[in-house]
Amino acid sequence: MTTTEPTDHAPAARDDTGSSAAGAFGQYCPISRALEVLGTRWSLLIVRDMICGTTRFNDLARGLPGLSRTLLAQRLRQLERAGIIDHVRAEYVLTTAGRDLEPLVFALGAWGARWAFEDPRPDELDPELLVWWMHGRVDTTRFPGLRHVLRVEFTDDRRVYWIVIERGSASVCPSDPGYAVNLTIRASVSDLYRVWLGRLGMMAAVRQGLVSLTGERAWTRSAHEILQLSPAAPPVMAANEP
Numbered sequence: 699m700t701t702t703e704p705t706d707h708a709p710a711a712r713d714d715t716g717s718s719a720a721g722a723f724g725q726y727c728p729i730s731r732a733l734e735v736l737g738t739r740w741s742l743l744i745v746r747d748m749i750c751g752t753t754r755f756n757d758l759a760r761g762l763p764g765l766s767r768t769l770l771a772q773r774l775r776q777l778e779r780a781g782i783i784d785h786v787r788a789e790y791v792l793t794t795a796g797r798d799l800e801p802l803v804f805a806l807g808a809w810g811a812r813w814a815f816e817d818p819r820p821d822e823l824d825p826e827l828l829v830w831w832m833h834g835r836v837d838t839t840r841f842p843g844l845r846h847v848l849r850v851e852f853t854d855d856r857r858v859y860w861i862v863i864e865r866g867s868a869s870v871c872p873s874d875p876g877y878a879v880n881l882t883i884r885a886s887v888s889d890l891y892r893v894w895l896g897r898l899g900m901m902a903a904v905r906q907g908l909v910s911l912t913g914e915r916a917w918t919r920s921a922h923e924i925l926q927l928s929p930a931a932p933p934v935m936a937a938n939e940p
Contacts, residue, residue: 735780740765740773742803745782745792749800750929751834753789760830808933815934817897823887825852826872828894829859833868835926836861838880841916847877848924851884881913881921896931897938 721738723730736742740762747761755774759767774790777783782796792799829850838846848861860871860879883890889908892898900922903909911918 744773745799746803748792763827807930811933811937818888818891825855825857825887828891829870833861833870836868837926838863847879849879849882852887854886881917885909894928896927896934
């Protein structure tokens with residue numbers, strides 16, 4: 699692992715000996731070369747999360763619960779060797795080559811939203827992952843005070859989560875932290891995923907009785923602005939337009 703400042707170097711498709719890397723397609727084509735670097739399972743999802751701001755190993759692991767920590771470490775080493783990321787002290791950061799993947803990742807998301815994205819399957823309904831994604835997209839800057847708390851309840855799952863924002867830094871608590879709650883959001887796991895991904899508007903869901911909001915009036919009226927949607931939501935909303 700490197701521990702120096704990030705470098706901006708081109709990704710390498712071959713190993714240190716100059717021979718073809720494992721998984722090479724044996725085709726002299728920029729698309730096949732790109733797939734040699736990024737085509738392994740989980741690699742683009744790791745890059746996706748890093749584009750969205752995740753930099754620490756534990757946070758990457760928490761946002762990719764289907765990926766073992768051992769395989770995550772392996773994929774990070776592969777991406778580092780390929781010049782996509784650098785390991786700087788306790789953080790993983792994108793190089794110039796990695797940052798250049800942002801339009802590709804979101805273009806892939808736009809294609810998926812148009813051609814491959816319907817309502818969530820049962821095996822995709824992970825409430826803990828949803829709240830983890832949500833906690834990084836909560837904006838309470840309009841409200842006074844150094845601490846704000848959102849409580850997330852599900853009608854079809856017994857687990858309850860608290861999103862605590864202190865001095866602009868958000869964390870997720872699976873047990874009651876003992877602080878006063880400003881806003882409680884209650885919905886089925888599926889409906890809250892649909893809101894988060896832009897398939898269902900927050901206030902439309904409230905009017906339809908699919909989401910309930912309780913708390914101070916200023917908070918319930920601003921819930922659709924407090925909870926900013928997934929970065930993948932805009933192409934989903936565009937794909938759903940008539």
